[in-house]
Amino acid sequence: FFFHSLQAKMSRPVQARRLEGVDKNIWVEFVKLAATYSKVNLGQGFPDFPAPDFLREALMGALSGGNHMLHQYTRAFGHPPLVKVLAQFFEKLLGRDLDPMTNVMVTVGAYQALFCCFQALVDEGDEVIIIEPFFDCYEPMVKMAGGTPVFVPLRPNPPKDGKLMSSADWQLDPAELASKFSERTKAIVLNSPNNPLGKVFSRGELGLIAELCVKHDVLCISDEVYEWLVYDGKQHIRIASLQGMWERTVIIGSAGKTFSATGWKVGWVVGPDRLLQHLRTVHQNSVYHCATIAQEAVAQGFQRELMLYGKPESYFVQLPKELQQKRDWLVQSLDGVGMKPIIPEGTYFLVADISPFKSDVPDVPNSDEPYDSRFAKWMVKNKGLAAIPLSAFYSEAHKNNYTNFIRFCFAKEEATLKAASDILQKWKQEKTS
Amino acid sequence: MFLASRNFCCRGIKLRTDLLSRSIKHSTSATMPFRHKNTRRIEGLDSNVWVEFTKVAADPSIVNLGQGLPDISPPSYVKEELAKVAAVDRLNQYTRGFGHPSLVKALSQVYEKVCGRKIDPLTDILVTVGAYGSLFSTIQALIEEGDEVIIIEPFYDCYEPMVKMAGAKPVFIPLRCKKDGNSASSADWVLDPAELANKFNSKTKAIILNTPHNPIGKVFTLEELQVIADLCIKHDTLCISDEVYEWLVYKGNKHIKIATLPGMWERTVTIGSAGKTYSVTGWKLGWSIGPEHLIKHLQVVHQNTLYTCPTPLQEALAQAFWTDYKRMDDPECYFYSLSRELESKRDRMAQLLKGAGLKPVIPDGGYFMIVDVSTLNVDLSDVDEKLPYDYKFVKWMIASKKLSAIPLSAFCALETKKHFEKYIRFCFIKKDSTLDAAEVILKNWNKQ
Numbered sequence: 001f002f003f004h005s006l007q008a009k010m011s012r013p014v015q016a017r018r019l020e021g022v023d024k025n026i027w028v029e030f031v032k033l034a035a036t037y038s039k040v041n042l043g044q045g046f047p048d049f050p051a052p053d054f055l056r057e058a059l060m061g062a063l064s065g066g067n068h069m070l071h072q073y074t075r076a077f078g079h080p081p082l083v084k085v086l087a088q089f090f091e092k093l094l095g096r097d098l099d100p101m102t103n104v105m106v107t108v109g110a111y112q113a114l115f116c117c118f119q120a121l122v123d124e125g126d127e128v129i130i131i132e133p134f135f136d137c138y139e140p141m142v143k144m145a146g147g148t149p150v151f152v153p154l155r156p157n158p159p160k161d162g163k164l165m166s167s168a169d170w171q172l173d174p175a176e177l178a179s180k181f182s183e184r185t186k187a188i189v190l191n192s193p194n195n196p197l198g199k200v201f202s203r204g205e206l207g208l209i210a211e212l213c214v215k216h217d218v219l220c221i222s223d224e225v226y227e228w229l230v231y232d233g234k235q236h237i238r239i240a241s242l243q244g245m246w247e248r249t250v251i252i253g254s255a256g257k258t259f260s261a262t263g264w265k266v267g268w269v270v271g272p273d274r275l276l277q278h279l280r281t282v283h284q285n286s287v288y289h290c291a292t293i294a295q296e297a298v299a300q301g302f303q304r305e306l307m308l309y310g311k312p313e314s315y316f317v318q319l320p321k322e323l324q325q326k327r328d329w330l331v332q333s334l335d336g337v338g339m340k341p342i343i344p345e346g347t348y349f350l351v352a353d354i355s356p357f358k359s360d361v362p363d364v365p366n367s368d369e370p371y372d373s374r375f376a377k378w379m380v381k382n383k384g385l386a387a388i389p390l391s392a393f394y395s396e397a398h399k400n401n402y403t404n405f406i407r408f409c410f411a412k413e414e415a416t417l418k419a420a421s422d423i424l425q426k427w428k429q430e431k432t433s
Numbered sequence: 434m435f436l437a438s439r440n441f442c443c444r445g446i447k448l449r450t451d452l453l454s455r456s457i458k459h460s461t462s463a464t465m466p467f468r469h470k471n472t473r474r475i476e477g478l479d480s481n482v483w484v485e486f487t488k489v490a491a492d493p494s495i496v497n498l499g500q501g502l503p504d505i506s507p508p509s510y511v512k513e514e515l516a517k518v519a520a521v522d523r524l525n526q527y528t529r530g531f532g533h534p535s536l537v538k539a540l541s542q543v544y545e546k547v548c549g550r551k552i553d554p555l556t557d558i559l560v561t562v563g564a565y566g567s568l569f570s571t572i573q574a575l576i577e578e579g580d581e582v583i584i585i586e587p588f589y590d591c592y593e594p595m596v597k598m599a600g601a602k603p604v605f606i607p608l609r610c611k612k613d614g615n616s617a618s619s620a621d622w623v624l625d626p627a628e629l630a631n632k633f634n635s636k637t638k639a640i641i642l643n644t645p646h647n648p649i650g651k652v653f654t655l656e657e658l659q660v661i662a663d664l665c666i667k668h669d670t671l672c673i674s675d676e677v678y679e680w681l682v683y684k685g686n687k688h689i690k691i692a693t694l695p696g697m698w699e700r701t702v703t704i705g706s707a708g709k710t711y712s713v714t715g716w717k718l719g720w721s722i723g724p725e726h727l728i729k730h731l732q733v734v735h736q737n738t739l740y741t742c743p744t745p746l747q748e749a750l751a752q753a754f755w756t757d758y759k760r761m762d763d764p765e766c767y768f769y770s771l772s773r774e775l776e777s778k779r780d781r782m783a784q785l786l787k788g789a790g791l792k793p794v795i796p797d798g799g800y801f802m803i804v805d806v807s808t809l810n811v812d813l814s815d816v817d818e819k820l821p822y823d824y825k826f827v828k829w830m831i832a833s834k835k836l837s838a839i840p841l842s843a844f845c846a847l848e849t850k851k852h853f854e855k856y857i858r859f860c861f862i863k864k865d866s867t868l869d870a871a872e873v874i875l876k877n878w879n880k881q
Contacts, residue, residue, distance in 0.1 A: 014671070015730040016577035016599065023733045028530070050522040059519045059745075068506040072715045073708075076483070108562050112739040123472045140737050145472070186469075219469055248469070261525045263744030278471040281479040285594045286569045287562040291743055292715035293515075 022140035026392040033377060039384035040420045045195070045349060047411040051261040052315055058300035062293055070293050077280055078106035078268070079295035085302040090251075090270050092309070094241050102273040105280060106290050110225045110254035110267035113279075114141055116286075117187075117221045117250050117269070120278035122147040126186035131172065133393035135195045135223065151395050152180045154199065156342075164335065165342045167199040174208055181212055187219040188212075190239060193226040196351055196393050196407040198344020200230050206239045214244040219275070225254035225267075228316045230346040231324040240271070247272050250279070255298045260319070260411070264294045323348055323410070326417060330410045333421040337428040341408075348411035351390055355404045357427070371403040379406075385423045478594040482843040489831055496870045499827075499837040501647070501801065503712040503862040508767055510756055511711050514749035524745050531732050532560030532720070533747035539754035540705075540720055546761060548693050556725040559732055560742050564677045564706035564719035567731075569595055570738070571673050571702045571721055574730035576601045580638035585624065587844035587853060589647050589675065596641075605846045606632050608649065616805070619651040619796045626660050633664050639671040640664075642691060645678040648803055648844050648858040650796020652686045662694045671727070672697065677706035677719070678799040680768040683776045686797040692723070699724050702731070707750050712771065712862070716746045775800055775861070781868060782861040789875040793859075800862040803841055807855035821854040830857075836874045 027044065034043045041048075050056075062070055077083070080100070087100035098104065107113040114137060122128055124146030130138050132153045142149045154170040190209060192201040201209075213220050222239050230236045240249040250271040256262035269279055301315075308314040327343075330350065334341040338356040354375060361378045363371060372389035380386045390405035410417065471479070486499055497504075506512075518524050528534070537554035545552050552558065561567040568591060576582060578600030584592050586607040596603045606629055608622040616622065642661060644653040653661075665672050674691050682688045692701040702723040708714035721731050760766045779795070782802055786793045792805035806826050813825040820828075823840035831837045841856035861868070 014727065015574055015733075018577065019574065019730060019733050022737050025736050028736070031529075044527065046526040048523075048526075051525045056519055056525075060516065063512060063516045063519065068512070069504065070715060071507050071512070071713045072502045072504075073500070074715060075487075108739045108742070115738045120472060120475065121469065123474075137737065137740075144737050217468060247467075263524060263526045263528060263741075265739070265741060265743045274467065275469065277479070278475065281471065281475045284481050284484075285475070285478055285591065285598050286566070286738070287717070288565050288591070289563065289715070289717055291562075291717045291746055294743055294746070 018144050018146070020143075022144050025140075026136060026388070030376075030386070030388060030392075033380050034386040037380045037384060038386035040416060040423060041386040042408040042410065042412065042416075042420055043380075043386035043388050045409045045411070046256075046262040047260045047348075048416055049260065049411070049413050051259060052301075054304055054315075055259050055261060055297060055301045058297040059293065061300070062296045070296055072292065073289050074292040074295065076284060076289050077101070078104060078290075079292060079299060082106055082266075082295045082299035082302070083268075085299050085306060086253075086268055086270065089302060089306055094238060094246070094270075096246065098270070099273070102276060103270060105269050105276055105283060106295060107267045107269060107283065108287055108290050109256060109265040110223065110252045111137065111265075112283075112287065113250075113252045113267045113269045114138070114221070114223065116279040116282045117252070118142055118145040118147065119282045119286075121219060121221075121250075121275070122186055125184060127182060127184040128186060129180050129188040129218075130395075131188075131190070131194075132395065132398060133194075133196055133390060134189070135191060136392055138189050139395060147186065148184075149395065150180050150182075150185070151398065152177050153398070153401070154194075154197065164331070164340060167194070167197045167342055167344045167346075168202075170197055170199055170342070172205065172208070177208065178212060181216045181218065185216055185218050187221050189221045189223065191223040192239075193224075193230060193236065193344075193346030195226065195347055196349050196388070196390065197342060198347045198349055198351075200234050200236060200345040201239075203237050206237055206242060210239060210242040210245050213248055218248070220245065220249040221252070222249050223252045225252065225257045226347040227253065228258055229320050229323055229348055231320060231327060232345065234345050236346065248275075250275055255294075255301070259298065259301050259315070264298065266290065266294050266298045326410045326412065326414075329414075329417055330408060330420070333417070333424055334408075336421075337424045339424070342405075349407050349409055351405045351407050353404045354406055357431070358404065360431075370399045372406055376406050383423050383427055385420060474598050474600065478598060482590055482839070486827075486837070486839060489837060494835055495831060496836045496867060496874060498859040498861070498863065498867075498871060499839045501860045501862070502714045503800075504867055505712060505862060505864045507712045508753075511713060511749070511753045514752040515745065517752075518745045518749045521748075524748050526744065527741055528744040528747060530736055530741045531555070532558055532742070533744060533751065536560060536747045536751040536754070539751045539758060540722070543754055543758050543761070544722055546758075548690060550693075550698065552722060553725065557722060557728055559721045559728055559735055560747060561719045561721060561735065562739065562742055563708060563714075563717040564675065564704045565591060566717075566739075567702075567704040567719045567721040568592070568673070568675065570731040570734045571704070572596060572599050573738075574734045575671060575702075575727065576638055579636065581634070581636040582638060583629075583632050583640040583670075584846075585640075585642070585646075586846060586849050587648055587841055588641070589643060590844055592641050593846065601638065602636075603846070604632050604637070605849065607845075607849055607852065608646075608651065616792075616794045619646070619649045619794055619798075621794070622649050622651050624657065624660070629660065630664060633668045633670065635668075637668055637670050639673050641673045641675065643675040644691075645676075645681060645688065645796075645798025647678065647799055648801045648839070648841060649794065650799040650801055650803070652682055652688060652798040653691075655689055658689055658691045658694060662691060662697050665700060666696045670700070672701040674701055674703045676703055677709040679705065680710060681772050681775055681800060682798040683772065683779065683796075688798065699726075702727055711750070711753060711767065716750065718742060718746055718750055778861045778863070778868065782859060782871075785868075785872050785875045786859075789878040794856075800860060802859050802861060803856045804838075804859060805855055806857055821850045823854045823857050827857055834874050834878065836871060 083100035087098040122145040255266035340353040370391035376389040391399040541554040576599040580601040707718040821842040838857040841853040842850035
């Protein structure tokens with residue numbers, strides 16, 4: 001009897017079932033490829049220019065300040081100076097009073113904020129609507145929480161005049177969106193500005209989503225990490241400020257994206273206490289505390305920005321200005337060689353149609369791998385230029401919907417963007433000769 | 434409840450005017466019962482002993498010997514490494530998800546030396562947000578509904594909720610004082626081998642071991658570890674070995690890694706902590722070390738929970754490790770010098786407590802000491818009946834003596850609280866002035 005029960009245990013996999021189907025990760029592969037082959041890396045989303053001086057000075061100041069208790073645990077749900085300044089900041093932006101202790105929680109990057117949301121609010125059998133293309137972690141996180149992802153696509157409506165598409169031309173079909181809401185729908189994940197397209201959802205589009213959330217009593221997990229990176233005078237609108245939405249929305253933000261310091265891994269959630277209380281429970285049972293000194297420095301960064309809010313010296317004014325120029329530069333480079341970029345309204349990503357270059361990477365019928373993925377791998381190995389295939393941002397069932405798009409990150413030094421342009425020019429010349 | 438609110442919604446939507454539908458939206462959100470409760474996995478896991486006690490400790494007039502955080506400074510070279518790192522641009526951006534390359538390399542070197550076996554930095558190590566994050570990743574990766582997990586009481590409080598959050602059943606076994614309640618040393622607290630064997634069955638997925646032990650400070654001997662190892666092998670059970678205090682062992686004691694016992698490497702995940710190793714609890718870096726076939730599952734959890742840990746802290750930690758790796762055969766190595774520093778604090782603390790008529794249990798390791806307070810016979814029968822004695826004692830001590838500690842029953846399951854309620858836990862990784870202030874209170878204890 002004992003032998004049989006031992007046998008039964010040994011024949012079961014050692015890992016938990018919650019890991020089923022969430023073990024693959026595109027970044028592990030593509031980051032390795034970029035590290036091995038790339039001369040110019042426009043793949044993974046991080047700046048190759050330095051974080052702003054005031055942020056690094058804040059860290060240095062904290063270190064040399066003589067308060068060695070900054071090397072010890074701080075308040076688990078967020079270092080007091082940081083949650084206080086975040087509350088002050090978001091009070092302004094949302095037009096409502098916020099309690100730093102109950103309406104704000106600090107997390108290890110926006111990534112952990114997303115994890116807390118799904119673990120706290122999504123149970124087995126719950127459906128979660130995800131808008132495609134999406135930041136790839138949403139799907140495995142929903143699955144790990146036992147939920148069912150339900151996908152709804154942004155569909156391209158190219159301008160009739162043959163001009164370059166804008167991310168604004170990718171839209172949800174209202175009827176299609178409405179059809180995705182069911183009794184089992186627990187939440188919808190909104191990402192605006194959107195990674196990878198760069199779409200900045202308009203007030204009308206957000207209103208549509210909000211109406212459905214209210215009608216079906218559905219939560220909104222609003223990933224707004226690129227909230228400061230909007231171009232052409234566009235405005236980032238926070239869905240939580242729409243009627244009926246504050247009480248059902250968790251807003252996610254990121255110091256990594258806000259202050260160009262992705263390696264600090266400081267993020268936050270802002271929302272009503274009755275939702276955040278559950279995120280706190282997950283947080284206290286998973287990581288508990290976030291690194292103190294990084295929070296201290298980010299708090300000082302926000303204090304500076306609070307004082308300079310709306311002024312030309314504000315980093316939140318300067319960074320998008322700088323990135324808009326880089327965007328325009330990359331758009332020109334790509335367009336110049338025949339790749340058709342979709343002009344992003346926000347974020348530091350853009351997606352381009354690489355059709356004229358497809359002849360270099362012949363199609364392999366019956367291949368398991370989506371074409372754009374094979375193309376991106378060929379490109380990094382043979383041209384030294386790293387980018388990410390758009391299929392990385394689609395569910396398994398829809399990975400082959402678009403075969404010609406790859407995503408470029410333009411949060412890069414001028415020299416990097418120039419080097420990318422040189423590679424593209426040379427490549428085009430090789431094709432025409 | 435939900436159905437009723439749906440009906441309300443439908444009736445509302447039949448009416449057409451904008452104004453009316455807007456006001457109905459407003460009233461539905463005001464009157465609709467809020468159906469968005471917590472998920473099942475966190476049911477009952479919302480309370481936390483630390484939230485209550487750290488609030489108390491924030492009062493600067495109280496001498497805080499409660500929560501386990503050093504108020505001594507980390508070594509200066511550790512702080513300097515972080516300052517150096519802050520100036521390097523690319524170290525402000527993402528690093529490798531499973532652990533910054535220079536850090537996992539340093540960890541593999543240090544632990545290869547300690548374990549006497551090859552450790553692959555890329556496949557056998559995962560860097561996490563504190564040892565807390567390692568415990569979480571391990572439990573989420575390997576434990577699920579239907580599993581049982583053996584937890585030795587008293588236990589670091591997060592083990593129980595983490596096991597429950599994974600859907601599994603915690604099975605408790607207490608350390609028992611072999612000296613009939615008259616304990617002088619952490620070595621007096623032992624597991625009953627027959628009792629332990631009875632806790633293992635076909636559902637037992639893992640046992641959580643914590644050595645050196647928090648809160649008692651017990652350092653499990655080779656014989657004790659062998660008993661556990663034999664059962665793990667017999668029942669094909671995993672071992673989650675929380676060894677965060679691995680360097681803090683006092684004279685006459687040796688920290689032994691259960692993973693080095695025959696048959697154990699392949700079934701053990703060993704957890705370590707930068708916070709405890711370098712007195713930098715606020716850096717929140719920890720690691721899990723084990724065989725690839727287990728660590729790979731922890732890596733999957735990690736890539737779906739927070740993906741990477743902060744880069745600058747990992748780089749600074751790597752540099753600190755290289756410094757101490759190079760002098761691992763030298764008594765000046767911080768791993769040993771911290772231990773010596775703490776041993777004298779331990780001894781001082783014990784003397785002060787005895788002087789006040791309390792009975793400390795001298796720990797063989799770690800930086801906590803449990804103390805039997807029943808000798809003082811403080812009558813707290815008029816205070817809240819429902820609380821265990823030690824909770825009441827600590828609250829009374831904070832209010833009347835301005836000294837804080839943690840009640841030991843905070844580290845026990847509900848059923849066992851009664852057996853440990855005469856003990857409270859003190860933390861002694863405190864600077865001299867803190868211990869001086871504690872001395873004043875303890876010397877004057879009987880005068881009030």
